[in-house]
Amino acid sequence: MIKKIAFLFPGQGSQSVGMLNAFKTAPSTAGLYASAMLEAEQSLGQNLGELIENGPAESLNLTVNTQPAMLLADTLVLRAWIAAGGSAPDLAAGHSLGEYAALVAAGVLSLSEGLALVRIRAQAMQEAVPVGQGGMAAILGLSDEQVKQACLQASVDGEVAEAVNFNAPSQVVIAGSAHGVKSACEAAKALGAKRALELPVSAPFHSSLMKPASVKLAAALGQKKFSTAAFPVYNNIDVAVESDPARIQDALVRQAYGPVRWVETIQAMTSAGTTLFVECGPGKVLAGLVKRISDVPVVNIYDPDSIWAALTAEQ
Numbered sequence: 008m009i010k011k012i013a014f015l016f017p018g019q020g021s022q023s024v025g026m027l028n029a030f031k032t033a034p035s036t037a038g039l040y041a042s043a044m045l046e047a048e049q050s051l052g053q054n055l056g057e058l059i060e061n062g063p064a065e066s067l068n069l070t071v072n073t074q075p076a077m078l079l080a081d082t083l084v085l086r087a088w089i090a091a092g093g094s095a096p097d098l099a100a101g102h103s104l105g106e107y108a109a110l111v112a113a114g115v116l117s118l119s120e121g122l123a124l125v126r127i128r129a130q131a132m133q134e135a136v137p138v139g140q141g142g143m144a145a146i147l148g149l150s151d152e153q154v155k156q157a158c159l160q161a162s163v164d165g166e167v168a169e170a171v172n173f174n175a176p177s178q179v180v181i182a183g184s185a186h187g188v189k190s191a192c193e194a195a196k197a198l199g200a201k202r203a204l205e206l207p208v209s210a211p212f213h214s215s216l217m218k219p220a221s222v223k224l225a226a227a228l229g230q231k232k233f234s235t236a237a238f239p240v241y242n243n244i245d246v247a248v249e250s251d252p253a254r255i256q257d258a259l260v261r262q263a264y265g266p267v268r269w270v271e272t273i274q275a276m277t278s279a280g281t282t283l284f285v286e287c288g289p290g291k292v293l294a295g296l297v298k299r300i301s302d303v304p305v306v307n308i309y310d311p312d313s314i315w316a317a318l319t320a321e322q
Contacts, residue, residue: 013281014096014112015297016081018104019073019212021290024062027080029310031060036087036311043083043118050119051075051126070209074104074129075122081108081288082118088287088314098248098279100241100272102293103172103212104128106262112287113236115255120231127227128263131220132210141211142188143171146179148201154179157198161190171213172267175299177201182211217264224263228256239279243267246275273300285317 030036044056058067059076066072081101085108089095101109104125111121146154154170158181161168166187172180181191188211192203211217233252241248242258244265249255273296276284284305286293297305306317 011097014099016101016105016108017288026289033311050122071129074125098239131223135220142185143182143206157194160194175296182214221263225260246271277301
């Protein structure tokens with residue numbers, strides 16, 4: 008059986024202070040760490056490494072810092088994997104922000120270009136809806152259609168509630184206006200949801216309230232030159248692989264205010280012949296989701312030790 012490795016890149020929510028410290032101290036990865044941090048500082052004019060290494064968490068968790076920090080982390084982990092002799096991805100996808108990491112991994116964008124873009128994306132998203140006026144919540148134990156029904160019930164009198172992340176069977180994230188999300192949570196509970204948990208986020212990501220942000224993002228994307236991908240990258244919004252730069256950019260714009268179709272993405276990658284999923288980056292969120300969607304094995308690589316363990320298993 009021919010091996011076909013699909014790399015998955017996590018997004019916002021998987022960050023933590025000190026998440027890359029092992030790469031800085033390990034002799035085999037210290038040079039890669041220093042190079043990536045210098046690239047980030049030159050791109051952003053900010054010592055992102057200092058923030059990732061020492062925090063405070065409150066600053067790292069600000070959207071404008073989280074998004075470039077996670078892109079940097081995902082990219083460094085992949086570079087360390089390749090340097091250690093790991094196989095290059097055969098195909099890839101990223102969850103929300105992680106889609107930018109997948110495109111950087113495929114050579115569509117350089118890390119510097121990706122960092123600049125996600126900083127603009129983050130700023131535009133935060134400016135689109137003032138803090139406190141929007142929200143998100145995770146709904147557990149309902150079907151996709153039931154979650155959509157709860158959102159429809161809550162979307163009255165100008166309030167907004169939408170299903171935005173289809174993460175796993177019976178696990179859907181909703182977003183919208185603060186009151187709309189609260190009302191949708193109550194409607195979901197009435198429909199039998201096991202949990203309806205409001206999330207500690209600063210904006211209603213992937214909802215229609217993010218459309219103003221997409222205008223600024225489109226302008227920034229239009230100024231970048233996209234290269235041909237080295238391997239297929241599945242996008243969130245259409246669950247499609249695009250090669251035309253204009254279509255890739257359009258998908259990224261629509262992704263800002265459209266749903267992340269993660270279940271369908273993993274199903275499509277499984278159907279494409281994936282024999283191993285590799286979650287490439289901090290945390291283990293995506294591996295947990297994959298296990299609920301597909302029977303294909305999944306491993307995590309997030310530090311030098313986990314990379315070595317995965318390489319040993321692969322061999």
